[in-house]
Amino acid sequence: MTDLVAIECAIRQLHGRYADALWRKDPDSFAALFAVDAEWKVAGMHMRGREEIRETFARFMVHTGRTLMTFRSPIVELVDGMVTARTYVTEQNKFASGQSADTIGIYYERFVEEDGALRFRYRHWNMYYIGPPDLTAKYYDVRDYGPPPGFPGPDDPTTVRTDFLFTDAEGKASATP
Incomplete structure (x- = not known):
């Protein structure tokens, strides 16, 4: 049990550092949390590699005022020797446009140890x-993957906003900030 405690x-x-980098809108600190060959699927996008993740994060932050992300206790599983987790998250968002949600x-x-630190692999x-x-x-309406360690497949889509639109400084609406 000690190993799972250390892993958790x-x-x-890692989650705390992620929330900190997001709050501070720091693309370098944010990207450093991901493995060099990491994948991040969010809002219908599938980024591959630390540099693409960094650039996408930097682009997102232009439209973000502040985001306070709160991670719940991760449900940790070892699957075929790989550390996985399912983590429930809430966010309080204030966008650059003045909107909040x-x-x-x-x-x-999925996680991997790289250069002596735990990092996001997927x-x-x-x-x-x-x-x-x-x-x-x-x-x-989001697909239920069953109890842990149920996990999305590599081709399973992420949620894409369909009814909450962001407005930019000129009043133009879009599904992503």
């Missing part, structure tokens, strides 16, 4: 909700 602690530290979702994650984000904090907006 390392995952919690809360989100609820799940990160499906992340798949499924968003269940985006809207006001009173949870009155519609919830997305």
